[in-house]
Amino acid sequence: MKRWLGGPERTAPLLVVLLTVTATAQVTFDRLLHTSAEPGNWLTYSGNLQSQRHSLLTQVTPANVKSLELQWAFQSLSLEKFEATPIALDGVLYTVQPPNDVVALDGATGRTYWTYSYKPSPLTRPCCGRVNRGLAILGDTLFMGTIDGRIIALDAKSGREIWNVAVEGVRAEAGYNFTVAPLVVRNTIIVGTAGGEFGIRGFIAGFDSATGKEKWRFYTIPAKGEPGNETWAKDSWMRGGAAVWVTGSYDPELNLTYWGTGNPGPDWNGDDRAGDNLYSDSVVALDPDTGKIKWHFQFTPHDEFDYDSTQVPVLADIQWQGRARKVIVWGNRNGFWYVLDRATGEFLFGKPYTKVTWTTGLDAKGRPQNQVTPSAEGLVVYPHLAGGTNWYSPSYSPHTGLFYLSTWQDGHATFAKGPVEFVEGRPFIGTFPIGTTLSINGTQVNRRMPGEGHGAILALDPSTGTKRWEFTMSDITDAGVLTTASDVLFSGGREGFFFALDAKTGALLWKAPVAGIVQAAPMSYAIRGRQYVAIAAGNSLYSYALRP
Amino acid sequence: MSAALWALLFAAAAAVGQHVYTNADVENGARLYSASCATCHGPRGDAVRGVTLFGGSFRRATTDDEVARIILGGIPGTSMPPNKYSEVEAGMIVAYLRGAARGGVTTTAGDATRGRAVFTGKGKCTTCHSETSRMAPSLDDVGVVRRPLEIEQALVDPNADINIDYRFVRAVTKSGETITGRLLNQNSFSVQILDSKEQLRSLDKTELKTFAIKTTSEMPSYRGVLDSQEIADVVTYLITLRGRR
Numbered sequence: 001m002k003r004w005l006g007g008p009e010r011t012a013p014l015l016v017v018l019l020t021v022t023a024t025a026q027v028t029f030d031r032l033l034h035t036s037a038e039p040g041n042w043l044t045y046s047g048n049l050q051s052q053r054h055s056l057l058t059q060v061t062p063a064n065v066k067s068l069e070l071q072w073a074f075q076s077l078s079l080e081k082f083e084a085t086p087i088a089l090d091g092v093l094y095t096v097q098p099p100n101d102v103v104a105l106d107g108a109t110g111r112t113y114w115t116y117s118y119k120p121s122p123l124t125r126p127c128c129g130r131v132n133r134g135l136a137i138l139g140d141t142l143f144m145g146t147i148d149g150r151i152i153a154l155d156a157k158s159g160r161e162i163w164n165v166a167v168e169g170v171r172a173e174a175g176y177n178f179t180v181a182p183l184v185v186r187n188t189i190i191v192g193t194a195g196g197e198f199g200i201r202g203f204i205a206g207f208d209s210a211t212g213k214e215k216w217r218f219y220t221i222p223a224k225g226e227p228g229n230e231t232w233a234k235d236s237w238m239r240g241g242a243a244v245w246v247t248g249s250y251d252p253e254l255n256l257t258y259w260g261t262g263n264p265g266p267d268w269n270g271d272d273r274a275g276d277n278l279y280s281d282s283v284v285a286l287d288p289d290t291g292k293i294k295w296h297f298q299f300t301p302h303d304e305f306d307y308d309s310t311q312v313p314v315l316a317d318i319q320w321q322g323r324a325r326k327v328i329v330w331g332n333r334n335g336f337w338y339v340l341d342r343a344t345g346e347f348l349f350g351k352p353y354t355k356v357t358w359t360t361g362l363d364a365k366g367r368p369q370n371q372v373t374p375s376a377e378g379l380v381v382y383p384h385l386a387g388g389t390n391w392y393s394p395s396y397s398p399h400t401g402l403f404y405l406s407t408w409q410d411g412h413a414t415f416a417k418g419p420v421e422f423v424e425g426r427p428f429i430g431t432f433p434i435g436t437t438l439s440i441n442g443t444q445v446n447r448r449m450p451g452e453g454h455g456a457i458l459a460l461d462p463s464t465g466t467k468r469w470e471f472t473m474s475d476i477t478d479a480g481v482l483t484t485a486s487d488v489l490f491s492g493g494r495e496g497f498f499f500a501l502d503a504k505t506g507a508l509l510w511k512a513p514v515a516g517i518v519q520a521a522p523m524s525y526a527i528r529g530r531q532y533v534a535i536a537a538g539n540s541l542y543s544y545a546l547r548p
Numbered sequence: 549m550s551a552a553l554w555a556l557l558f559a560a561a562a563a564v565g566q567h568v569y570t571n572a573d574v575e576n577g578a579r580l581y582s583a584s585c586a587t588c589h590g591p592r593g594d595a596v597r598g599v600t601l602f603g604g605s606f607r608r609a610t611t612d613d614e615v616a617r618i619i620l621g622g623i624p625g626t627s628m629p630p631n632k633y634s635e636v637e638a639g640m641i642v643a644y645l646r647g648a649a650r651g652g653v654t655t656t657a658g659d660a661t662r663g664r665a666v667f668t669g670k671g672k673c674t675t676c677h678s679e680t681s682r683m684a685p686s687l688d689d690v691g692v693v694r695r696p697l698e699i700e701q702a703l704v705d706p707n708a709d710i711n712i713d714y715r716f717v718r719a720v721t722k723s724g725e726t727i728t729g730r731l732l733n734q735n736s737f738s739v740q741i742l743d744s745k746e747q748l749r750s751l752d753k754t755e756l757k758t759f760a761i762k763t764t765s766e767m768p769s770y771r772g773v774l775d776s777q778e779i780a781d782v783v784t785y786l787i788t789l790r791g792r793r
Binding site: 130 | 579582583584586587588590591596622624627629630631632633712713715731732733734735736737761763
């Protein structure tokens with residue numbers, strides 16, 4: 001493992017060379033393929049195309065992390081949820097102030113270079129807040145999907161709008177919206193549509209980076225006559241959801257892009273959509289140049305609990321039963337974590353990481369057995385309606401070989417099956433479940449009793465299927481996880497701390513109070529030989545570095 | 549809810565320009581609420597910070613028409629979006645917010661005057677419940693935040709559903725001090741309470757030998773203390789308490 005910016009294998013001279021080379025260069029796709037060559041930058045939502053959210057910077061170590069100090073805080077001009085991960089390029093951070101303002105900041109001081117303001121249509125109908133998870137970059141251009149269903153390209157140096165396109169069939173008033181940070185593959189900007197609570201028909205689409213012209217579209221629900229359409233009763237496929245709202249991954253050797261899909265609609269009453277409801281709650285492997293599907297794996301067939309599979313597909317190369325395997329590691333909202341062969345979609349294993357009662361377990365192919373269904377009176381089911389995990393970014397460390405996942409333990413909800421009627425632009429969900437944690441949703445107030453749910457970060461070994469350690473929190477968490485090659489893990493939660501754990505043991509090494517809950521994921525970057533770790537919390541973005 | 553009680557609840561409202569609703573309105577409103585509003589506001593109307601939909605009053609609206617306008621048009625600059633409902637449907641949701649959330653009837657008809665006497669006399673309720681009480685909820689608006697059946701249950705079986713705002717803790721410090729109080733907040737490292745001397749205290753969990761949240765209510769059961777008529781009277785009195793909103 002190559003180390004950067006200090007530690008026992010200090011390579012500062014090489015870093016200087018790299019910064020010199022890249023300081024004025026555009027972000028080519030080749031650079032996105034080789035982010036490990038420039039760990040001082042953070043060029044995609046999850047840090048690399050494998051979505052490992054793992055930094056090769058090693059200046060911050062388990063031994064010195066307690067000396068981290070706040071360098072600056074950027075307060076957004078918004079009280080809406082701050083879920084974006086910044087892009088870092090040559091000392092500049094690019095992030096999204098909710099709902100869709102793009103901000104360029106100096107990564108060393110937090111001072112603003114420019115702001116691009118975008119006012120979305122007031123007709124937009126997001127289910128869960130006007131959120132945005134970040135940007136993509138290619139060349140000198142930043143790309144953003146908007147909450148009212150547009151794709152926008154901006155000049156990274158000035159914030160000038162280069163193009164701003166409406167997407168065919170995407171009507172904000174019908175519930176379509178983009179919250180996902182785009183993924184760049186060659187000159188294609190890939191996004192998926194959110195709106196799974198409004199009876200939309202989900203899709204993933206590729207757009208030309210130069211013009212915004214749509215190149216291909218993959219509907220996450222097959223049309224009449226296409227394979228998979230038979231898994232939807234009658235015309236339920238037309239409004240079956242399967243939305244996409246978390247960024248996918250890319251394997252250059254296989255030339256496949258992987259995306260997780262959301263719940264079938266209506267969420268909590270599947271009576272009118274008998275069948276497995278493909279490709280809801282699935283991972284789909286697509287050709288990034290055509291959008292053609294190569295394989296799929298469905299985690300939760302005929303879901304009636306809103307167990308979206310909109311998680312970040314984490315690509316790892318591991319040893320499995322004595323041989324090297326290229327896998328996807330997947331912490332699913334349904335309470336299981338999975339390892340799949342990413343060339344074929346073959347199920348290697350799936351195990352519960354939290355209490356699960358909606359199924360008695362998985363068969364040899366990963367299909368859940370004896371699924372329960374909500375009753376009219378209400379049925380208590382584990383995990384919670386928000387899941388055992390959700391969209392929170394996991395991390396995979398090639399250094400430890402472990403997969404790190406933010407989870408909710410002991411969460412459950414009462415699911416009742418009620419009448420549903422489809423009316424365009426209205427929620428198409430069924431009866432909202434009563435969860436154990438809803439009454440204090442989104443606050444730092446925690447009066448929860450043991451057994452009513454709490455957060456935990458788990459370290460899971462995909463080579464053996466075992467849990468290595470668990471860091472338990474009193475409150476629940478919506479925070480993503482970052483690991484570094486020096487074996488420091490960063491995360492947060494609703495308790496209002498940004499903290500560091502030892503990635504090998506789970507021991508708490510450091511914590512800092514932040515003004516609000518952490519519902520974003522950390523990232524790391526470097527400027528002039530100094531490593532920074534940044535996190536959005538509350539309504540601000542914070543950046544930390546070691547005391548000089 | 550009986551037609552008579554329904555009429556009683558809404559007569560005053562109609563007199564000041566509010567609407568009168570039918571039970572069908574409320575039922576339809578409940579369905580619409582559950583399928584839409586509950587996504588953000590939660591099934592009990594309290595999931596959005598600082599907003600209590602079932603409290604009977606609203607910060608940005610007074611009349612039913614104003615509430616309906618917010619449902620239809622949203623609140624610009626906030627997370628409250630416009631909604632595609634007809635005015636009739638918006639009215640049904642208002643009906644649910646205004647009425648059904650505090651609906652339900654007790655099994656026995658009560659008398660509010662007699663109930664007040666029991667409340668302040670034999671029941672000794674004011675020992676803990678007053679406008680200035682800190683360790684028990686003030687009941688001065690209980691008629692708009694709790695349904696009659698919930699009040700009745702709280703009287704006879706207070707452990708069945710303990711108000712999350714009134715959970716109590718017991719902690720013993722490493723130095724041997726026993727501390728009890730009302731749980732205000734906690735995280736992995738500390739717990740904030742209003743202790744039995746009504747002092748705000750923040751306890752470091754690493755300094756505690758034991759710490760537990762009580763699973764029983766501080767409220768005594770009135771089963772066997774008050775008879776069913778007295779309980780019905782107290783409930784009937786309490787639903788007349790509508791605060792100073």
